[in-house]
Amino acid sequence: MDDIDEQRSYWDKKSEIYDSLYTTEWSLNEDSQIAEALKTIFSLEDSLSILDLGCGTGLGYEMIGRQHKYVGLDISYGMLRKFKQKHPNANVVCATANASARLFASNYFDFVISLNTAMSFFGNSKLTAEAVHAILKPGGIAFLSFLNRYSLRRFLRMQYDSTEIYNTRNSSSDAGFTSANTVSEGDLLSIYSDAGFRIDGFYYQSVLGGVAEKSNLIRLEKILSSRFGFLGHAINIVVCKI
Numbered sequence: 001m002d003d004i005d006e007q008r009s010y011w012d013k014k015s016e017i018y019d020s021l022y023t024t025e026w027s028l029n030e031d032s033q034i035a036e037a038l039k040t041i042f043s044l045e046d047s048l049s050i051l052d053l054g055c056g057t058g059l060g061y062e063m064i065g066r067q068h069k070y071v072g073l074d075i076s077y078g079m080l081r082k083f084k085q086k087h088p089n090a091n092v093v094c095a096t097a098n099a100s101a102r103l104f105a106s107n108y109f110d111f112v113i114s115l116n117t118a119m120s121f122f123g124n125s126k127l128t129a130e131a132v133h134a135i136l137k138p139g140g141i142a143f144l145s146f147l148n149r150y151s152l153r154r155f156l157r158m159q160y161d162s163t164e165i166y167n168t169r170n171s172s173s174d175a176g177f178t179s180a181n182t183v184s185e186g187d188l189l190s191i192y193s194d195a196g197f198r199i200d201g202f203y204y205q206s207v208l209g210g211v212a213e214k215s216n217l218i219r220l221e222k223i224l225s226s227r228f229g230f231l232g233h234a235i236n237i238v239v240c241k242i
C-alpha cells in the first residue's frame, strides 16, 4: 500500500465515527479557539475564495466557509460523504493536497486553510508548501496546521522523530494506524520561506491535547497555553504569499 492508499483507507474507516469523537466540551472549546484565530487572521467581510486542504467532515466550512466561495479538498471519500450529508450545497473535491496546484488555476484563492493537524498527513511537506504558493493570490494568506514534534504529548511518550504512527485521539485502533509527519517551528520557517512566503506567525494549540482532555482541565489548559504554548499538540503557521 502506498502512502496515499494508506491515508485514504485509514480516514475512510475513521469517517464513520470521526464527528462523534469531537463533541466533548474540551473539543468544542478547541474549535472555538481555532474559529477565533481564523476570524482574527482573515478579514472575512467580503465574499472570498477559500480552499480547505484535508477538509474532513466540514469543520472549516462550518467555521468560516459558508458565506464564501469555499472548496473543501480531501483524499477520503468517506470523510467527504459525511461532509456532504451535513452540507449538501458545499463544494468538495476528492484529491490529494499536493495535486491542488494541478487542479486549480494559479493565483486563484484568497485564503488556504488546513485545520487540526491535517497538513501532517499530506506526505512531502515541501511539495504541499509549493502547491499552496501556486494557488494563492499574491497577498493571499494561509493558516496551516501540523502536529508539533515537540509537544507535551510526545515528550511524555519520549517520541522525537519526524514521523509518527498515528491514531486519532480518543478512538480505538480498530481502523489501524496511519503515518504522520511532525514538524518544529524551525522546519516550517525554512520550508515556507524557501517556498516564497512571508511568515506572519505561529499559533500553538492544546498543550494537554492527547494528554488529558477533560472539561474540568480547560482552565488549566488556558494557563498552560499562555505560558508553555510551544508545547501544544498542534502548531499552526500563518503565511502570506509575497
Ligand SMILES: C[S@@+](CC[C@H](N)C(=O)[O-])C[C@H]1O[C@@H](n2cnc3c(N)ncnc32)[C@H](O)[C@@H]1O
Pocket: 004, 007, 008, 011, 012, 053, 054, 055, 056, 057, 058, 059, 060, 073, 074, 075, 076, 079, 095, 096, 097, 098, 114, 115, 116, 117, 118, 121, 122, 123
Ligand atoms: C486530522 S483530519 C482533519 C480534518 C478536518 N480538517 C478537521 O479539522 O476536522 C485529516 C484529514 O486529512 C485528510 N487527508 C489525509 N491525507 C490527505 C492528502 N494527501 N490529501 C488531502 N487530504 C488528506 C484525511 O482524509 C482527513 O480528513
